[in-house]
Structures are given as structure tokens and as C-alpha cells.
Amino acid sequence: MRRRLALVGTVLALAACGQAYKLRPLRPEETSVLAAAANPLLRQLGYMRPPAPCRYGVSFNDVEGRELEVVRSNSTEVCLSFYLTNGALSLPPAGLRALIAHGLGHLHLDHTTTTGRRVSTRTGRGTQSVSEQARLYTPEEETAADRYAANLLAAVTPGPQGEGCLALGAVLERAVAEGS
Numbered sequence: 001m002r003r004r005l006a007l008v009g010t011v012l013a014l015a016a017c018g019q020a021y022k023l024r025p026l027r028p029e030e031t032s033v034l035a036a037a038a039n040p041l042l043r044q045l046g047y048m049r050p051p052a053p054c055r056y057g058v059s060f061n062d063v064e065g066r067e068l069e070v071v072r073s074n075s076t077e078v079c080l081s082f083y084l085t086n087g088a089l090s091l092p093p094a095g096l097r098a099l100i101a102h103g104l105g106h107l108h109l110d111h112t113t114t115t116g117r118r119v120s121t122r123t124g125r126g127t128q129s130v131s132e133q134a135r136l137y138t139p140e141e142e143t144a145a146d147r148y149a150a151n152l153l154a155a156v157t158p159g160p161q162g163e164g165c166l167a168l169g170a171v172l173e174r175a176v177a178e179g180s
């Protein structure tokens, strides 16, 4: 009986801790990938103005799931914090940028989320990390964040080749992925 209680306690503790976390610092080349995707957006939004350009912190979770979130930092060292997974960082550059733009949309539109929002689910192949994020933003908020992202991406990459449109396509692709 005691043993069963202990097991229940362990399961609850694991659930409370959320999904599998394999947090590690970004490698230099990964930092460059993130900066290349994020900096033009942050510059466009006025975060990079001298003399105090925004320094952002990164929590990197080395798991396959595709998650990215941008929050305001309450530290004096950094102005924004990125939480992202390897699945997000591994996206093609336009997709990664679109995902960041979407995250900035949630941030700037003041969409609030609850804490402890990530959980792991069991699948046939074992425990798989998934995002519960999509369930906590309303469909209206997701649409608004996508619209915000599309405008931001168009402002950053209005190029004659229609890069903004490509990026928007990536946003929509994200929405499909997030919703499934």
C-alpha cells in the first residue's frame, strides 16, 4: 500500500514537472541560427536600439517537439526570454522566423498563458513530449498572433521575391502543426 502511494506520488511529481526537459545551453552555431532568425524581427520592433539593445536569454530544450515561446524577462540582465525546443530550432530559417514572429505576436498582444502548461503524453512508442500551448491560447488568439506575425514578417522581408509570403506560408504550416 505504501509502495503504491509512493508510485502515485512519483507520477504526480512527474506530471507537475511537465514534459521531458533536456535543457542545455545553446552551442555557438545554434545561437547564430536563432540570432539570424530573431534579430531582424526584434530590430523591426525596436528592441535593438542603441545604446541599450535587447539582450535575450534562451532556455533550450533539446527535444524533438516544436515549441517556441517568447516572454518578457523580469531580470535586469535580459529583456526577453526565449524558450525553444530543438524541433523549433531545426526548422528551415523562414519557418523558425515565422514561429518567433508568432511568439512575439502572443507577447505583444498580451495573450496570457497559465503556468505549468507543458505535459508529456504516452504514445505507442513511449513518452513523447508535446506542447499543450495550443490549447491554452484560444483559437482567436492564435489567429491574431498569426496575423501579427504575417504583418511583422512582411515588414521585415518585403522583398521582390515574396519572402514575406513564404514566411506567411510557414506560419500557416505552423498553425496546422500546432493544431494537430
Ligand SMILES: [Zn+2]
Residues within 6 Å of the ligand: 102, 106, 134, 137, 142, 145
Ligand atoms: Zn500560438
